[in-house]
Amino acid sequence: MARLVIVSNRVPDPAETSGPRAGGLAVGLAEALTSGTLWFGWSGKTAETTSMTANSVVHNGLTYATIDLGEADYKAYYLGFSNGTLWPIFHMMPGHAVFDRGDYVVYREVNQAFANALLPLLEPDDLIWIHDYQLLGVAAALRAAGVSNRIGFFLHIPFPAPALFEVLPPAKALLEAMLAHDIIGFQTSYDRAHFLGALSSILGLPANDGVVTYRNRQVSCVVTPIGIDADSFAQMATNIARRIDARRMIESLAGRALMIGVDRLDYTKGLPERFDAYRRFLQHYPEHRRQVSFLQIAAPSREEVERYRTLREELNHKTGSINGAYSDFDWVPLRYMTRTAPRSMVAGLYRIARIGLVTPLRDGMNLVAKEYIAAQNPADPGVLILSRFAGAASGMPEALLVNPFDVDGVAEAISLALTMPLDERQARYTALMARVREVSAAAYCREFTGWLAA
Numbered sequence: 001m002a003r004l005v006i007v008s009n010r011v012p013d014p015a016e017t018s019g020p021r022a023g024g025l026a027v028g029l030a031e032a033l034t035s036g037t038l039w040f041g042w043s044g045k046t047a048e049t050t051s052m053t054a055n056s057v058v059h060n061g062l063t064y065a066t067i068d069l070g071e072a073d074y075k076a077y078y079l080g081f082s083n084g085t086l087w088p089i090f091h092m093m094p095g096h097a098v099f100d101r102g103d104y105v106v107y108r109e110v111n112q113a114f115a116n117a118l119l120p121l122l123e124p125d126d127l128i129w130i131h132d133y134q135l136l137g138v139a140a141a142l143r144a145a146g147v148s149n150r151i152g153f154f155l156h157i158p159f160p161a162p163a164l165f166e167v168l169p170p171a172k173a174l175l176e177a178m179l180a181h182d183i184i185g186f187q188t189s190y191d192r193a194h195f196l197g198a199l200s201s202i203l204g205l206p207a208n209d210g211v212v213t214y215r216n217r218q219v220s221c222v223v224t225p226i227g228i229d230a231d232s233f234a235q236m237a238t239n240i241a242r243r244i245d246a247r248r249m250i251e252s253l254a255g256r257a258l259m260i261g262v263d264r265l266d267y268t269k270g271l272p273e274r275f276d277a278y279r280r281f282l283q284h285y286p287e288h289r290r291q292v293s294f295l296q297i298a299a300p301s302r303e304e305v306e307r308y309r310t311l312r313e314e315l316n317h318k319t320g321s322i323n324g325a326y327s328d329f330d331w332v333p334l335r336y337m338t339r340t341a342p343r344s345m346v347a348g349l350y351r352i353a354r355i356g357l358v359t360p361l362r363d364g365m366n367l368v369a370k371e372y373i374a375a376q377n378p379a380d381p382g383v384l385i386l387s388r389f390a391g392a393a394s395g396m397p398e399a400l401l402v403n404p405f406d407v408d409g410v411a412e413a414i415s416l417a418l419t420m421p422l423d424e425r426q427a428r429y430t431a432l433m434a435r436v437r438e439v440s441a442a443a444y445c446r447e448f449t450g451w452l453a454a
């Protein structure tokens with residue numbers, strides 16, 4: 001069987017991938033991270049200059065090969081073009097985007113450096129699977145060096161509407177680079193339609209059934225949504241609910257319903273709008289005021305980017321304002337924590353929570369929505385309130401779908417969720433759990449690697 005080579009911006013420390021705090025890519029790719037696989041990417045460390053060759057470690061039969069990034073490259077490639085330009089544009093939030101031609105030049109150079117360091121590690125039959133927006137140009141660099149292996153790419157974030165994608169000065173060059181892959185995978189059919197639309201409007205390329213012919217090569221554009229391992233997550237949630245810290249949490253609620261939000265601290269996750277909606281809920285539904293406690297756990301993220309620092313300040317301010325206006329001697333309406341909680345603890349909290357509030361302004365998929373459902377107690381499940389602009393919404397129609405920009409609508413959904421009868425909660429949960437089990441992490445890996453090997 002051909003070896004799988006996974007390429008991603010960040011490669012986790014192997015010691016962490018089997019631990020309880022592992023999240024993100026390592027969870028989604030668990031099925032593919034089997035013995036023999038090579039995982040290549042950035043170590044997460046910076047040095048004076050970007051490494052020319054990779055440093056390899058073997059752990060549980062898996063090879064982790066990493067390079068360090070030069071400090072200046074890290075700033076221009078990672079903080080600059082990847083997270084200051086591509087991230088907001090791809091999430092259709094151009095107001096947050098900055099474009100600096102110098103950053104784009106470095107982005108291309110770092111993509112080239114990834115390709116250069118990967119080249120000597122490649123074998124002729126390897127299947128190469130590249131991940132996400134930071135690495136749009138690696139395949140093109142590999143092709144230029146003569147690599148003819150099958151190369152696939154998966155975009156974890158949304159692909160923007162063509163008119164927005166065109167705002168990017170190097171839009172055409174980025175599309176051409178992406179067409180160096182054999183397979184391009186998207187989270188939803190909307191993302192794929194946007195990509196095909198951009199190919200048509202910018203490059204004049206027709207796509208028949210998602211297959212594009214470019215420079216005598218065929219590129220297949222497929223939809224392979226990412227998922228979680230629902231049963232093992234459910235198991236983790238059940239175990240933790242018996243633990244002492246979970247019991248303390250339940251006691252502190254004093255019989256009130258818990259509403260939970262768990263996100264990276266990122267402006268795409270819609271946290272200020274969510275806090276505003278909660279405030280509106282407290283204003284408009286005084287009868288529920290002391291019946292609910294909202295816990296928001298936000299993991300600090302990309303703090304070197306200015307916009308992320310101002311977001312943090314904005315949320316601190318809103319928290320103070322809500323608690324100042326509505327707290328009582330024995331009730332704090334909003335508990336807001338800026339930290340990364342252990343994965344098992346998050347699972348347990350989801351299970352205790354009567355409402356899961358997942359309201360990104362735009363999201364590729366959003367695994368929190370799936371984790372919240374997997375963690376529920378089938379006998380007394382909670383209600384998921386989900387943004388219709390998360391990729392997860394297209395596969396979870398039984399959630400209470402909301403427009404996160406509509407604070408009144410979200411406030412109304414919170415009230416509806418609090419008063420929803422048990423039989424309706426169970427019916428929605430049963431349908432959603434079946435979907436979360438079906439569109440799993442394992443299915444995602446099997447489907448994508450199936451396309452790649454075809």
Ligand code: ADQ
Pocket residue numbers: 023024028156157226262263264297298299339340341342343346363364365366367368371
């Ligand atoms: P993210 O934007 O990171 O991922 P998401 O899919 O929600 O978003 O995954 C976040 C993961 O981190 C979840 O497993 C969650 O439990 C965990 N997490 C978040 N905040 C946490 C906290 N404070 N403490 C502990 N754990 C926390 C990107 C895309 C998504 C896409 C994924 C996978 O932006 O749209 O779903 O990749 O493709």
